[in-house]
Amino acid sequence: MSATRPRPLLVVGAGIAGITATLEAAEAGHEVVLVEREPAVGGRAIRSHHYFPKLCPPSCGMELNTRRLERNPRVRVITGATVTACRESNGGREVTVARTPAFVNDRCTLCGACSAVCPAKVKDPFNLGMAEVPAIRLPHPYAWPKRFVLDRDACPAGCRKCAEACTYDAIDLDAKPTQETIEAAAVVVATGWNPYPIDKLPELGGGVLADVIANVQMERLAAPAGPTGGKILRPSDGKPPTRVAFVQCAGSRDTNHLPYCSAVCCLATLKQAIYVHEQLPEAEITIFYIDRRTPGRNEDMLTRVAELKGVHFVKGKVGSVVAGADGSLVLKAEDVELGRIVETRVDLVVLATGMVPNLKSDETPFGLLRDEDGFGVEGAAGVIVAGVARRPEDVAATTRDATGAAAKACMVTGRSA
Ligand SMILES: Cc1cc2nc3c(=O)[nH]c(=O)nc-3n(C[C@H](O)[C@H](O)[C@H](O)COP(=O)(O)OP(=O)(O)OC[C@H]3O[C@@H](n4cnc5c(N)ncnc54)[C@H](O)[C@@H]3O)c2cc1C
Ligand code: SF4
Numbered sequence: 248m249s250a251t252r253p254r255p256l257l258v259v260g261a262g263i264a265g266i267t268a269t270l271e272a273a274e275a276g277h278e279v280v281l282v283e284r285e286p287a288v289g290g291r292a293i294r295s296h297h298y299f300p301k302l303c304p305p306s307c308g309m310e311l312n313t314r315r316l317e318r319n320p321r322v323r324v325i326t327g328a329t330v331t332a333c334r335e336s337n338g339g340r341e342v343t344v345a346r347t348p349a350f351v352n353d354r355c356t357l358c359g360a361c362s363a364v365c366p367a368k369v370k371d372p373f374n375l376g377m378a379e380v381p382a383i384r385l386p387h388p389y390a391w392p393k394r395f396v397l398d399r400d401a402c403p404a405g406c407r408k409c410a411e412a413c414t415y416d417a418i419d420l421d422a423k424p425t426q427e428t429i430e431a432a433a434v435v436v437a438t439g440w441n442p443y444p445i446d447k448l449p450e451l452g453g454g455v456l457a458d459v460i461a462n463v464q465m466e467r468l469a470a471p472a473g474p475t476g477g478k479i480l481r482p483s484d485g486k487p488p489t490r491v492a493f494v495q496c497a498g499s500r501d502t503n504h505l506p507y508c509s510a511v512c513c514l515a516t517l518k519q520a521i522y523v524h525e526q527l528p529e530a531e532i533t534i535f536y537i538d539r540r541t542p543g544r545n546e547d548m549l550t551r552v553a554e555l556k557g558v559h560f561v562k563g564k565v566g567s568v569v570a571g572a573d574g575s576l577v578l579k580a581e582d583v584e585l586g587r588i589v590e591t592r593v594d595l596v597v598l599a600t601g602m603v604p605n606l607k608s609d610e611t612p613f614g615l616l617r618d619e620d621g622f623g624v625e626g627a628a629g630v631i632v633a634g635v636a637r638r639p640e641d642v643a644a645t646t647r648d649a650t651g652a653a654a655k656a657c658m659v660t661g662r663s664a
């Protein structure tokens with residue numbers, strides 16, 4: 248690498264952690280390459296209906312961040328790409344970045360002519376498979392880069408309708424995967440998390456009963472860009488529920504599933520109870536919990552929810568959820584305060600499942616150590632872990648963590664602003 252052109256930092260994962268680390272380092276004067284495997288940046292948080300603690304839509308903060316990414320000449324963003332190799336080299340890292348074929352290029356104007364003619368439908372990944380979308384589409388309304396994506400695997404043989412309909416020559420149905428090697432000064436791994444799958448909790452109706460959903464699905468049900476246009480409706484019959492139960496620690500703090508606390512699920516449920524109550528003020532909401540973990544100022548949310556009409560807290564672990572004869576769901580739990588087993592009948596159950604680090608299951612090329620739960624532990628030279636890849640945390644903590652990671656990465660490069 249020449250003396251005049253410093254090596255960039257490479258950030259893997261463009262959730263809130265990766266975006267923060269990128270912006271902090273770039274705005275301090277460093278070149279940064281941000282690699283994201285999805286077609287758009289934003290990670291998991293962009294899929295929330297509202298953010299705690301302020302309960303604002305995640306698109307607000309994200310728009311500011313994407314504007315900063317777009318305007319900073321030191322930032323290069325590569326979407327639809329991942330790191331396949333990361334070797335020590337010259338005191339830094341030689342990183343191989345593999346990109347899936349970019350079937351739609353920068354000439355895309357978002358006119359939508361391609362979607363209108365597309366005969367193939369796929370389950371919408373942004374809405375966690377709860378809706379169907381054309382194979383060619385904008386990934387979601389807040390997507391950045393603002394460019395259509397194409398699920399080529401879903402195309403019937405010989406179909407070229409979208410390419411023929413696009414008058415901007417923005418579609419290349421024959422695009423091939425590409426690969427490049429980047430000499431990086433340091434690597435920030437911000438690969439985040441996946442929700443614990445509810446079908447591993449059949450005793451709680453997960454994956455068995457249609458009206459038992461995960462907390463991440465509830466976020467999409469309430470979101471205006473979600474599968475029901477923001478109406479909270481039961482998946483089985485499309486009716487608004489009048490009784491909703493939240494099951495805390497569903498699979499968390501449980502050695503059979505995730506032995507750790509995911510740190511955000513209590514707060515996520517309180518947030519969801521607030522927006523369910525706002526939309527369905529007559530609904531009875533019961534929250535089954537072991538502990539209510541609301542550290543610091545987040546305690547205010549607990550007080551706020553406890554004062555809402557129709558909200559009840561039951562201290563006790565739910566043992567089972569089964570179908571009732573009338574289409575309802577019956578929860579059985581030990582009410583610790585009453586000292587007996589209680590049965591509660593509801594229309595919709597939300598399982599507050601935890602966060603599983605992507606590093607746990609992925610083949611990781613970073614040479615990172617991982618703890619027994621799969622979270623990244625530093626130890627590889629020039630590789631720094633940030634956000635939920637390192638430990639479960641909310642957006643505010645993730646942002647602080649990623650700022651620290653950026654500072655460390657900048658120190659590794661030995662350059663100042
Ligand atoms: C139900 C629920 C609700 C929540 N609500 C809130 C809330 O209201 N307020 C709040 O503060 N927090 C909330 N959280 C927590 C919040 O979602 C996390 O703090 C946040 O997502 C952490 O961001 P991250 O960047 O570390 O990870 P992620 O958001 O997971 O981002 C990681 C990114 O890395 C990408 N990636 C992964 N692997 C690779 C790879 N190999 N190569 C390239 N890219 C890769 C992913 O595609 C993703 O874009 C909630 C959590 C849950 C479970
Ligand atoms: S790919 Fe072409 S037809 Fe489709 S939205 Fe972009 S410009 Fe329009």
Ligand code: SF4
Binds near residue numbers: 361365382383398420
């Ligand atoms: S080629 Fe694929 S994306 Fe394009 S119109 Fe046909 S099915 Fe849809």
